[in-house]
Amino acid sequence: MTIGRGIDRPDEISTGSDTHISTTETAAALPVGRVVRNARIASIPVAFAGRRAIGYGKRALGRSAAEVNRDIRSRTAQHIFEVLGELKGCATKFGQLLAIYELALPSELAEPYRIALGRLQDSAPAMLPSTVHAVLAEQLGRDWRTNFLEFDDRRAAAASIGQVHRAVWHDGREVAVKIMYPGARESVLGDLDQLRRMSALLGVFVPGADVAALTDSVRAGILRELDYAAEAASQRxxxxxxxxxxxxxxxxxxxxxxxxxxxxxxxxxPVPHIIASGSQAERDRVGMAMVRFVLDGCTRTDLLYCDPHPGNFRVLPDGRLGVVDFGACCRWPPAGFDGLALDYCRAVFEGGPTDLEAASRRHGFVADDRSFDVDALFAAVLPCSEPLRHKTFQLTSPWLRRQVVRATRPKLSNVARQCTIPVPFTPFARSSLTIIGALAQLGTEGAYREEIVRSLPVLAEVFDRLDQQEPRPVDLATARERRARRITAS
Known part of the structure; x- marks a missing residue:
């Protein structure tokens, strides 16, 4: 049975079409060969080396080192995101993650990457109309056009593994038609296999983590985004x-x-437009609404919205916040989440390093048999808790940059290397990092603590006691002294 006007339950539709997409059109839509994809990625460092060599020549001809280096960064950034945009799939997801890690760079270095990243999604090559028609015929049946009063062959938006077209459904409703790129599934599966093969190397950088289990968890999350039936169920x-x-x-x-x-x-x-030109009041309202949606959605649906990046939100003419793209959702919360949140809040806001160590071991963030610098962990966690120490707080890119630099500092002594994330909490980590990055871009000021307590009432007692305390400076000097004695003793 093909999709058509007589269908009352769209989730029961099926197709008996034998229409197939030609190899030529598939290849044009998305590079799927492993050799091709690896060659495109390998071209990035090769081209960078070439630009550096040319830069030496330009400096010899009198151009300043700063000017030459700025040109190299700009060209390299553009090349990176052109390649990632062309490959789509996991490569584009990686490009989106760079939106967080570019925060670790000084603003003058990060600017070329930020500009190129902003162009990444919209610059991905569009499918030709003939390919779009072939996909729709294969998925919906040869008579797919009978379901639409109008269908715009031009894409309205691009995504990491698909693109969206605007159309009018047969009942007159305006609709968004999201179509997966031909070959996207094969490409993503190949990228995930490559990720799995490389995962052993990550153990060198984070020896405290169960890298294989975390890799499998990330892999499972990405695979969910390839399941449009699951996405539709979450959206419903x-x-x-x-x-x-x-x-x-x-x-x-x-x-x-x-x-x-x-x-x-x-x-x-779209929220990216608010980031670019919205007033502070708009940025505050939109940012806090995004937080509320992610937190409140868990209670209303038992699902965590894992991809709250700005491109998935838009301010509607009536003032409401519209939300799209439900491919990255998972059941939430895992067992024991309320207890974990309470233990950590008590340790950070009412306790000290010893309490934090106990909570970290109890909930699996540090293995029982692994020693680690708990004073360093406590010193690292305290600044991150700042948004919850105040009734209102403004998240900014400079503030977030400081936290990212501290957590990703490539030193053997970095305590982050000794910690891990329990597998059930990897979706939460993704959602949290993404929403915090968006709030920093917006520069949103608001009552973050209030929103979290509304979602997790068990934390109210901790913050009520915090408000009753006299403000006192955090005694990091004692922690540093204790840490120095521990290093000397070892």
Whole structure:
């Protein structure tokens, strides 16, 4: 049975089409060969070396070192994101992660990467109309056009493994038609196999982590994003939970079949535009609404929205926040999450290094048989807790840059190397890092503590006691002295 107007339950539709996409069109849409993909990625350091060599010549001709280095950074950044955008799949996901790690660079060094990253998603090569039509025929049936009153062959948006077209469904509703790139699944699976083969090397950098288990967890999360049926189910759950909500709008799923998801269209101002030109009041309102959606969604749907980057939110004409792309969702919370949150809050806000060590070992963030510098961990965690020490706080890129630099400092003595993330919490880590990065870009000021307590009422007692205490400086001198004695003794 092909998709058509007589279908009452779109999740039951199927296709008997024998239409296939030609090899030429598939290859043009997305590079799938391992040799081709590896060669594209390998071209980045090769080209960088070439630019450095040319730079030496330019300096010999009188150009300043600063000018030459700035040109090299700009060209390298553009090359990186052009390659990642062309490869799509996991490569583009990697490019999105660079939005966090570029925060570790001084602003004058990070600027070329930030500009190129902003172009990454929109610059990905679009599928030709003939390829789009072939995909729709293969997934929805040869008569796919009968389901639409109108269909725009031009893509309206690009994603890491697909692109979106605007159309009008047969009942008159404007819809977004999300289509997976031909070959995307094969390319992502190949990238994941490569990730698994490389995972053993990561143990050198984070010897305290169960790298194999974490790699498998990341792999499972990415595989979920290839399952458009699961994505549609998650979106339906959120759409039902937020139906007629005064603050949020989740579009209904109109139909889903194979590698195509059709949802109601949302018109609005994308959050990246608010980042670029919005007022501070707009940035504060939008940022806090994003936080509320991620936290509140867990309670309403038992699902964690794992991909809260700015491109997935838009401000609708009626002022509500529209949310799209539910491919990265997972069941939440895992058993014991409330206890973990309470233990860590007590250790950080009411206790000290010894309490933090006990909590870290009890919840699996440090192995029982591994020694680690708990004073260094406590000193690293304290600044990260700052947004919750105040009733309101402004997250900024400079503040986040300091935390990222501290956590990713490539020193053997960096305590982060001795810690790990328990596998059940990897989705939470992804969601948290992504939303914090977005809030820093927005420069959002708001009552973060209040939002977290609303989601986790068990923490209210800790913060109530914190408010009743006299402000006191954190005694890091004692921690440093204790750490020095421990190093000397060892």
């Amino acid at each position: 759950a959120f759409a039902d939970a937020y139906r007629d909500d005064p603050e949020f709008r989740v579009p209904d799923v109109v139909a889903q079949q194979g590698d195509v998801v059709i949802s109601e269209w949302l018109d609005g101002t």
